[in-house]
């Protein structure tokens with residue numbers, strides 16, 4: 001995964017502690033309010049991403065902060081703050097990306113073995129979603 005600084009607002013890389021115990025596996029650790037800059041209220045994961053045409057995300061959140069990881073395999077994450085866009089491949093379980101408020105995010109190009117892990121700072125709330133890109137653009141304050 002590229003270490004290039006992200007240009008969009010409310011994002012950044014998250015690097016986890018990792019212990020390589022080869023040949024007995026790798027251990028990755030994420031601590032709330034340390035590696036992720038919020039207290040975690042919700043965890044969800046996504047698997048069975050074998051459809052090469054699969055698209056996930058395609059929305060933004062008004063207030064939610066999330067941290068997203070490819071804990072197995074890889075996918076492409078595209079972030080759009082309404083002014084700038086970044087696109088990067090997540091393929092390292094130890095490096096995640098922060099997705100803060102008002103970031104339109106889309107996940108594509110999943111490897112067949114991809115498993116996505118997401119940590120979020122709030123419980124699920126459909127009212128926090130912006131699912132219409134035109135509406136999103138109309139809400140964005142240029143930065």
Ligand code: TYD
Nearest residue numbers: 042043044046055056057058059123124125
């Ligand atoms: P959504 O966040 O749109 O999925 P993705 O961004 O991965 O494409 O969620 C899909 C549906 O799943 C949503 O309409 C409601 C349900 N859902 C919950 O009930 N709780 C949750 O925490 C999440 C993430 C989704």
